[in-house]
Amino acid sequence: MSEQQREHVSALADGELDPDLIGPTIRALEANADLQARWERYGLIGAALRGETVSTEYRCIAARVREQLTSEPVPLLAPLKAGQTPHRGQRRDTRPRRGAYAGMALAASAAFLVVYALPPLFSSRPATQPAPALAQVSAPGGTARPLTSVVAVNPGEAAPRLVRLEPTTGKGAAPRWHAAEPKLQPKLDQLLLNHQASSPTSGIKGLFPYATVVGYEAGR
Amino acid sequence: MKPDAESAALRPQRLPVTPPMRHGVISLALLASLATAPLTASPPADRDPDLEPFERMGQALGSLSYEGILVYSHENRMETLRIQQRVVDGRVQAVLESLNGQPRHIQQDGPQVICRLSGEHLIAVAQRALSQQTPAGLPLKARELAPHYLVQSQGQTRVAGRPTQVMAILPGDDLRYGYRFYLDTATGLPLKTDLLDADTGIIEQIMFTSLTLDPADPGSPPTAPPAPLAPTMAGGSRPKAISPPAMPVAPLEPSGPPVIPSATQAAGHPALAPPGGPEAASIPAATAWTFQGLPPGFLLAVTERIPDAAGNPMEHFIISDGLATISVYVESAAQEGLNGPSRIGAIHAQGGKIAGHQVTVVGEVPARTVAAVLSALRHQPETGG
Numbered sequence: 351m352s353e354q355q356r357e358h359v360s361a362l363a364d365g366e367l368d369p370d371l372i373g374p375t376i377r378a379l380e381a382n383a384d385l386q387a388r389w390e391r392y393g394l395i396g397a398a399l400r401g402e403t404v405s406t407e408y409r410c411i412a413a414r415v416r417e418q419l420t421s422e423p424v425p426l427l428a429p430l431k432a433g434q435t436p437h438r439g440q441r442r443d444t445r446p447r448r449g450a451y452a453g454m455a456l457a458a459s460a461a462f463l464v465v466y467a468l469p470p471l472f473s474s475r476p477a478t479q480p481a482p483a484l485a486q487v488s489a490p491g492g493t494a495r496p497l498t499s500v501v502a503v504n505p506g507e508a509a510p511r512l513v514r515l516e517p518t519t520g521k522g523a524a525p526r527w528h529a530a531e532p533k534l535q536p537k538l539d540q541l542l543l544n545h546q547a548s549s550p551t552s553g554i555k556g557l558f559p560y561a562t563v564v565g566y567e568a569g570r
Numbered sequence: 571m572k573p574d575a576e577s578a579a580l581r582p583q584r585l586p587v588t589p590p591m592r593h594g595v596i597s598l599a600l601l602a603s604l605a606t607a608p609l610t611a612s613p614p615a616d617r618d619p620d621l622e623p624f625e626r627m628g629q630a631l632g633s634l635s636y637e638g639i640l641v642y643s644h645e646n647r648m649e650t651l652r653i654q655q656r657v658v659d660g661r662v663q664a665v666l667e668s669l670n671g672q673p674r675h676i677q678q679d680g681p682q683v684i685c686r687l688s689g690e691h692l693i694a695v696a697q698r699a700l701s702q703q704t705p706a707g708l709p710l711k712a713r714e715l716a717p718h719y720l721v722q723s724q725g726q727t728r729v730a731g732r733p734t735q736v737m738a739i740l741p742g743d744d745l746r747y748g749y750r751f752y753l754d755t756a757t758g759l760p761l762k763t764d765l766l767d768a769d770t771g772i773i774e775q776i777m778f779t780s781l782t783l784d785p786a787d788p789g790s791p792p793t794a795p796p797a798p799l800a801p802t803m804a805g806g807s808r809p810k811a812i813s814p815p816a817m818p819v820a821p822l823e824p825s826g827p828p829v830i831p832s833a834t835q836a837a838g839h840p841a842l843a844p845p846g847g848p849e850a851a852s853i854p855a856a857t858a859w860t861f862q863g864l865p866p867g868f869l870l871a872v873t874e875r876i877p878d879a880a881g882n883p884m885e886h887f888i889i890s891d892g893l894a895t896i897s898v899y900v901e902s903a904a905q906e907g908l909n910g911p912s913r914i915g916a917i918h919a920q921g922g923k924i925a926g927h928q929v930t931v932v933g934e935v936p937a938r939t940v941a942a943v944l945s946a947l948r949h950q951p952e953t954g955g
Contacts, residue, residue: 526687526914527912527913527914527919528912528913528914529910529911529912529913530908530912530919533906534906534907534908536687536693537879537906537907537908538908538912538914538919538930538932539685539687539693540693540695540879541897541899541919541930541932542914542917542919542932543683543685543693543695544695544876544886544897545888545895545897545932545933547683547695548872548886548888548897549888549890549895549897559934560666560676561640561642561651561666561776562642562644562774562914562915562916562917563674563676563685563687563914564651564666564667564668564674564675564676564685564687565642565644565649565651565668565670565674565776566642566644566649566914566915567649567668567670567671567672
């Protein structure tokens with residue numbers, strides 16, 4: 351493991367690696383257990399710096415991702431038909447390697463998602479709920495799914511489970527009123543607004559009455 | 571909680587009024603205030619110097635043109651808000667909008683307030699000029715606050731790069747909140763405000779991080795974020811206007827001088843007309859509701875009958891201790907309503923069915939206080955309603 355490789359892994363973790371170096375770096379990751387451990391540490395350090403819950407369940411994610419990918423191969427390139435001429439610049443002997451790159455790219459993407467995108471989801475789950483252990487972001491054929499939709503597999507769970515990361519805006523936003531039926535919330539908002547508009551002391555409370563109405567979003 | 575003998579009296583309460591204070595106090599806070607009120611009211615004989623900074627704050631909120639960025643801290647979260655206010659010829663035009671999460675804003679143009687809280691959900695309410703309609707309603711007088719609050723000067727500090735005077739109204743018990751204001755020395759604007767609990771712990775905070783006074787073009791009205799200000803909701807229905815009924819939402823026409831309807835008194839309570847004038851008011855000839863055993867210091871300040879979102883009559887009571895206010899809404903049990911407690915930030919609500927009516931209590935007070943107010947409501951059908 352060279353210093354340059356370590357720098358490349360660090361840049362990959364930060365999303366700042368030159369695209370031309372992603373392939374070689376992923377190859378190096380695939381072949382070097384020390385680099386894999388460093389990759390995992392980078393993820394854990396990032397999570398710790400962000401104050402996110404770090405669970406030992408998430409260790410060795412990359413190895414588990416690879417294992418899962420091995421058991422569920424993804425056809426990324428259509429096989430050439432008999433007699434079919436490869437495209438210009440495409441050599442038959444490169445296809446297995448490309449498949450490996452793509453597989454590792456998937457693994458890296460999945461590890462990225464697990465380490466960087468999912469912690470908020472993980473940390474907000476109930477303590478009794480097992481943690482998802484695998485995430486997949488690319489659909490067969492290389493079509494990326496929206497980042498708000500991931501597939502997660504729980505240990506011991508036979509089938510993948512869809513976990514949806516709701517956006518913070520739109521219909522999926524958290525309720526404004528705690529412990530109130532969603533259909534009642536517009537009514538409660540109306541009663542509150544009317545209260546504040548008619549309260550003889552709203553003004554003396556400075557900015558609070560309306561800051562709460564406009565700024566407050568429960569559970570976000 | 572022991573009932574307060576004073577509140578148990580159930581007599582109509584008229585909170586004392588300090589005229590200059592009234593202008594600031596009634597102002598729609600940030601979105602502030604009825605700037606239609608003159609700022610040169612003559613000082614009353616019993617003016618309390620301890621409360622002058624608050625008077626000045628109220629005047630500043632209702633008279634200054636400014637814009638700025640605010641941070642609102644609650645429950646370990648931080649939201650960013652933008653405020654723009656222009657006051658032209660005494661008419662306040664203001665927009666307060668959230669810059670985080672779901673787009674929300676409140677827009678005020680004179681007496682009209684439109685609130686967009688989620689998607690196409692618009693709420694229109696009329697700002698009540700209670701201070702200009704009745705001598706009952708206005709608070710902040712030292713002797714009114716004294717039993718339950720302590721007004722305290724807490725020195726000076728800097729906020730948003732500007733020197734401020736720190737003034738606090740500290741609660742005497744856990745039935746109400748306190749406030750600590752960091753008032754701009756030059757203008758009186760509250761550059762920072764802490765919402766305090768009984769132990770003076772900070773529950774919520776709001777603070778300017780940037781402030782521009784008298785923006786370059788004070789004559790141009792603040793611009794709300796892109797939003798369907800036309801009164802349409804999902805499904806094409808009109809926004810639900812609580813009061814007055816079918817209140818026009820757009821365009822916003824200049825308002826005339828405030829109408830001062832004659833308040834009537836019925837069943838022992840002062841009755842107020844909504845700001846649309848006497849013709850828009852449905853003044854209850856009598857109410858079948860009374861309060862027995864209100865939390866200490868809280869008194870019935872206002873009784874009125876207003877239309878609910880569907881146009882059905884709804885009785886509205888305002889309970890106040892001189893600073894904290896609580897609204898009690900009583901409507902037909904056929905209306906869907908809150909059953910149990912709820913809250914949004916430090917604002918609490920509690921609902922339930924009483925004597926075949928849906929009752930909802932909401933106010934900027936702790937949960938136990940709204941629960942106590944709900945428990946104090948009594949139905950006396952022989953009295954009226």
